[in-house]
Amino acid sequence: MLGTILSLRPKGADWLFSAKTFTASILALYIALAFDLDRPVWAMATVYIVAHPLSGVLASKAVYRVLGTILGAVAAVIFVPNLVNAPVLLSLVLAIWVGGCLFLSRLDRTPRSYLFMLAGYSAAIVGFPCVADPGSVFATGIARFQEISLGIICATLVSHIVFPRHIGPVIAARIDGWMGDITKLAEQSFDPETDANVLHNDRARIAADLGELHGLALHLGYEKSGFAGRTRQLQALQSVIAALLPVFYAIHDRLLALKAQQGELPVDVENILAGISAHIAAPDHDRARITALHAEIDAFAARVAGAKDWAGLLQVNLANRLHRLIDFHDDCRTLWEGIRAGTVPEDVLGRWQEGAKASALHRDYSAAFRSGLTAVIATAIVCGFWIASGWPSGATAAMMAAVGASIMSFLDNPVPALKGFIRYTALSVAVVLIYSLVILPGIDGFALLVMAFAPYFILLGVLMATPQTYGFGLAMLVNVVMILNIDTAYSSDVATLLGGGIASLAGFGVAAIVTAFVRVVPVDNFIRGMVQANWRDIAGIARGTFNMPRMVMIRRLLDRQGLILPRLAMAASHRETLIRVMPEVSIAASLYDLRRIRLFVEPHISSRIDVLLRNIARHFEARLDDFNRAPDPKLLAEVDNILRLVNDMTDGAQRQKLLIPLVALRRTLSKTDAPKLDRTAEIAANPALLSPRMGEIA
Structure with missing residues (x-):
């Protein structure tokens, strides 16, 4: 990471983003201190958590964070007072809540996913510290909502008013x-x-x-850019x-x-x-x-x-x-x-809206389930140790286990990121000790506090503007803010600071270990899963059970190709897998068209198309168990038979409608030869070839 940081050449926009974020965080901290909120650092930390160089992204992220915080706080208010006398059951319920919300978050590939994730670990953040004093859970929930909302409002206002980047x-x-x-x-x-x-x-x-x-x-x-509402x-x-x-x-x-x-x-x-x-x-x-x-x-x-x-x-x-x-x-x-x-013709828009729906995007239920299960297990393990040992900082560790299992769940392998977060948290504790023991004792007034924070926070904020160093910058800023726990009066309780830091490390450590055993899927398996998902859809199209519009079908297959591409660098052996995704899109489109056209053609051709579709469905279903299974040669033979029948049709319009998908299907099944469309000599020698029938094959 040090080499990456030293190689950075921040642009002016990066420094502006950092300065704006620091200004918003200080504004949030000042207001929180002025109104004597419970934990002002939550307002300051929230600014960095939602920060983004683009104002529209920040605003949508902020809205969903507020809604997720409300939902999580409500869940904590319901669970904690009613289950506080059954700590094991309460821990299990909160762990399942975190995991269930994370499952929904991983299924939703829109900014709305942030709402579900926040609803999950916000319940842990509000609920676990109140286990010893369940009567305070409502007040804690209100306080967290106020502090997080304050941070979001400050971040949004500064982002949209001061040199906004749309x-x-x-x-x-x-x-x-x-x-x-x-x-x-x-x-x-x-x-x-x-x-x-x-x-x-x-x-x-x-x-x-x-x-x-x-x-x-x-x-x-x-946001209010020229494309707002488009x-x-x-x-x-x-x-x-x-x-x-x-x-x-x-x-x-x-x-x-x-x-x-x-x-x-x-x-x-x-x-x-x-x-x-x-x-x-x-x-x-x-x-x-x-x-x-x-x-x-x-x-x-x-x-x-x-x-x-x-x-x-x-x-x-x-x-x-x-x-x-x-x-x-x-x-x-x-x-x-x-x-x-600013004026799009409605007829053109109407033709393509169907394919833009969320249903056209792939949903990985298996990965979502494993992510949710990881959060449940990690949170439950920490809670079990906390209950058995009476650890004073157990609430912090439980919170961090829930947060750690959630925030990196979008990665194929979150373990390296979690390990990095653990290292950065340990480094943050060292920074906190320097501030707490060396710098803050000499601070008298808010202006001096801002001056003391500015060099560190602005420098680290620049790192958040670059994807390669975003995780480092965010961890080093948010952890310092949260562990330092700035309040209206200075206090230097080193034991408490170290206890909180160790608990955070433990929580993230458990999340990393559980993730390594439950969540991580080798990239080869991920690519195979995407390809097999395509095969299931193709089989569904052939059988007529895939009841989605044609464009939605094409978009979903292409979306999976887009998901495979960035992972090929880690699985070069699957390059051929990606190459055959596009032909499979052609197969799917051809099967879709054949199912529709067969309803309007002569019965003897329609029946043959039905048999072909069933056999193709069986082939792709069989490939789910035998990944490298080759197509049955009889499939190609039957396509050729149908092509010959269609080629001799007298109805020119029907002939052309059938030829379009059949030719495409023939080309995807075999690119090395051409069908024998004129078999007069062969049939004269063997009349049994005149009307070959194809049976059901596997």
Whole structure:
């Protein structure tokens, strides 16, 4: 950590953030001392806990912290007086409350998750110190609410009044960057010679960024930037960008197959691709150019509509995907221009809102359960030792166990962070002793106190502005504030200070040990879990039990890809796993379309599609137990059989609707060969091949 700190080069914005946060904390401390609140340091510490360089993020975090504190205090007021005569039961109830709230927090991937987490450990913070005096729990709950609310109000006012930094421009810069990425991705996807690794990485990186935008956009309602109130529109834009990724994948895949079949791309295909590239790269949004491109694709599609060979079917599918690309990109630009202008067409917004819902994000119930269980066990262990030993500082240790099991739960492996927090807490005790024994005895008045605090707090506050050193800065500030326990009169009780510090270390230590045994999941297992979650959804789509809109389905699969990407550096062996996520998105979309279209086609084709869907469902269900299971060759054979039947259909409209998902499915099942669509010679030699039937397979 020391090397990281020494290598930092703080910017002016970092120093401004630190100075603003220190000003807000001192204001909160002054007001708390003036009104003789129970523990003024809670107000000061709260400022640092909710501090964030972006005013909108701070405000939303503050609102949810207040609500969580209220809910936690209410729970403590209910539990403690009624169960104080049964300490074991009270400890168990509070531990289960902390764990249950943390479970809900881990399932909610929005800023609202902070509310549930705070409701959990706030009950521990209010409840455990009042076990010896249950009559004081209501007063303690009110005091904590007052002190935390005061800190939040001071932090919010200073952040919004003194050189506010809004989240809107940050989001705007991010989206402008995405528009450039889409232009680059189009050029890469239109070239069959593009390096596959580059394409995989670029698509996956955009998918990973989409999840971050979802969270950032939710903060817009808490600030007054130019994008305030545009959360719904920005999330719709996010859905469009997500929809573009599988379309780019499909186009590149069809071009690869077409070149493999014919040796080179048809001239009219190259001309269309050049026109679309120029359109996407153009700075203006020209509707006439969009109309002309659609007309050019229609003319191309009409020329290949009656084709019966595999290259012709690939071009039919390609034409459909190019139409879709232009429409999606049109909506993307329309939404972004409308958001900046303040007027988004309702029809465009309506098309994409469904995919922006929280249901489109992956929820890891297993990780949430383990996080909750960790909090229950850690809190219960400390409480058990406290009850058995009569430890005077047991309440502090129990509180810190609950807090330690909660605050780092968003990490895959919280143990290193908890170990760091333990080290920083020990270092904080040393800083507290210096302040308590050397500096504070000479302080006479609040102005001198501010001067004594300023160098340390402003310097450490700068570290909170950088993700790499945020944990160190926060721990060194909040622990010093809480252990020092500044009040209206100076007192230097070294035994109490050390007792509180040791109890904090013990609480965090137990949380770290329990986390290591219960919570930590190897990154390999996490990636496997994400992939298997995709397989369960694909099986559900094939069986018809996945009852969600198409765009929600695509967004959820891509969201998991975004979750896998940042972890690949720790599990390079799973690179191939990420590469096949995008083809699985194509499989899911094809199955979704086939289930819908089969209702309107001839019975003999519909029945075959039903059998195919059931067999694909069985295949993905079997892979949950056999991770590397290869597809049954009969699956590919049946897709080819259905393709031949569809290829001979006389109803052109139905034929084309079926060919689109079937060609895509055929390409994802096998990229190394082409289906035999004309088997006249084979059938003449063996009439049994005329109408092969496929049975149920595993």
